[in-house]
Amino acid sequence: MTESCFDPLIHAHNRLQICALLENIAEMEFSLVKTQLEVSDSVLSKHVKALEQAGYLRVNKRTSFARQRTWLSLTVQGEAAYRGHVAALRKIVGL
Template sequence: MTEPFDETIHAPNRLRICAFLDATDSTEFGVLRNVLGVADSVLSKHVKVLQEAGYVDISKPTGRGRVKTWVSLTKDGKAAYRQHVAALKAIFESPGQPNDTARPS
């Protein structure tokens, strides 16, 4: 396996967050929460881990009405996510490697 496996991204909710954000420019926190089907506190925890790793940006644009929180992948976040996906694909595409647990039929 040549691509690095990223433990920060690999957690299921963080992987889903990165996958969703990779397909968008920016997403409102509430939309992301609904897509994942988790509580605000759960999403906040995972977003904070990704933010501390430099993988996501958080913005709270001010304007009329209630301030909403927006989440987006950084350039480093996009690169890390795509490398992680490549590492996962390499695991599935490399039969016969030491980590292959398939039994002969």
């Protein structure tokens, strides 16, 4: 069972969505996350940086077809923090 712990860093709307998108997959390309969240590059970059600095997100830049692409994935710490945050939210709303 995941320990419930409200995390104000993850609670920000866009950061919560980023974690939700990445929870059950190995990684997702930055541009796809941007499309899913319907935000600009700069808005997504700001949230990615905050999650990365907290150790919740891994950023991997790779070159593909002569173009650099950025891939995002949750770290083990990030997955645990996200699941704990969701458990805390469920507790708050009585689920």
